[in-house]
Amino acid sequence: MQGVTVIDHPLVQHKLTIMRDKRTSTAGFRRLLREIATLLCYEVTRDLELSDVEIETPLETMMAPTLHGKKLVFASVLRAGNGLLEGMLDLVPAARVAHVGLYRDPKTLTAVEYYFKAPEDIGDRLTIVVDPMLATANSAVAAVERLKERGAKDLRFVCLLAAPEGIERFRGEFPDVPIYTAAIDRQLNEKGYIVPGLGDAGDRMYGTK
Numbered sequence: 001m002q003g004v005t006v007i008d009h010p011l012v013q014h015k016l017t018i019m020r021d022k023r024t025s026t027a028g029f030r031r032l033l034r035e036i037a038t039l040l041c042y043e044v045t046r047d048l049e050l051s052d053v054e055i056e057t058p059l060e061t062m063m064a065p066t067l068h069g070k071k072l073v074f075a076s077v078l079r080a081g082n083g084l085l086e087g088m089l090d091l092v093p094a095a096r097v098a099h100v101g102l103y104r105d106p107k108t109l110t111a112v113e114y115y116f117k118a119p120e121d122i123g124d125r126l127t128i129v130v131d132p133m134l135a136t137a138n139s140a141v142a143a144v145e146r147l148k149e150r151g152a153k154d155l156r157f158v159c160l161l162a163a164p165e166g167i168e169r170f171r172g173e174f175p176d177v178p179i180y181t182a183a184i185d186r187q188l189n190e191k192g193y194i195v196p197g198l199g200d201a202g203d204r205m206y207g208t209k
């Protein structure tokens with residue numbers, strides 16, 4: 001599928017299977033989400049530009065590669081996005097962070113915003129939007145619209161699970177924003193849940209219901 005990368009690394013797939021299992025504890029779910037996030041981060045940043053700088057090793061001077069140019073913003077779609085955010089920050093601690101607070105109205109499935117904060121210079125950075133679930137895509141679309149309004153120009157979307165319906169909607173709205181996901185599941189059910197899925201990501205992360 002154009003613009004969609006499925007990260008099929010065996011470690012990602014193994015950890016995702018444990019997360020899907022309803023017997024996995026809240027603590028286990030949270031730890032696995034953070035671990036998977038580092039692996040997803042590795043893939044979504046694979047093509048970042050490098051440039052050489054001069055350093056001195058204990059033995060001699062050398063030119064060595066460092067990240068060049070545009071720096072990163074991780075934009076977490078609250079609440080569940082924070083699980084991915086933690087792992088991403090483990091790998092890129094200097095990244096800036098945006099928070100987009102959204103919840104899905106359970107009846108209409110539309111996204112309701114309750115918080116927004118983003119760095120001033122977001123337009124000069126690569127923005128990686130993180131949310132474990134892309135279901136109807138109402139939340140992802142609202143988050144990206146808001147970030148674009150704020151000036152973000154270069155965006156990528158990272159999730160754990162995506163429904164075909166959500167991918168189609170998101171790519172239709174934002175053909176310029178590639179999606180990275182660990183899996184594409186079968187479909188949405190009548191309540192807008194991804195099936196087979198993993199349930200409600202926020203509830204499983206925080207032990208709420």
Ligand code: PRP
Nearest residue numbers: 078079080103104135136137138139202
């Ligand atoms: C979940 C999930 C996404 C959204 C996906 O959040 O983390 O943000 O649902 O569904 P959609 O693609 O149909 O919009 P939820 O609204 O349950 O909030 P939470 O993270 O606070 O639990």
Ligand code: URA
Nearest residue numbers: 135193194199200201
């Ligand atoms: N949000 C979730 O957390 N899970 C789903 O399956 C759909 C939306």
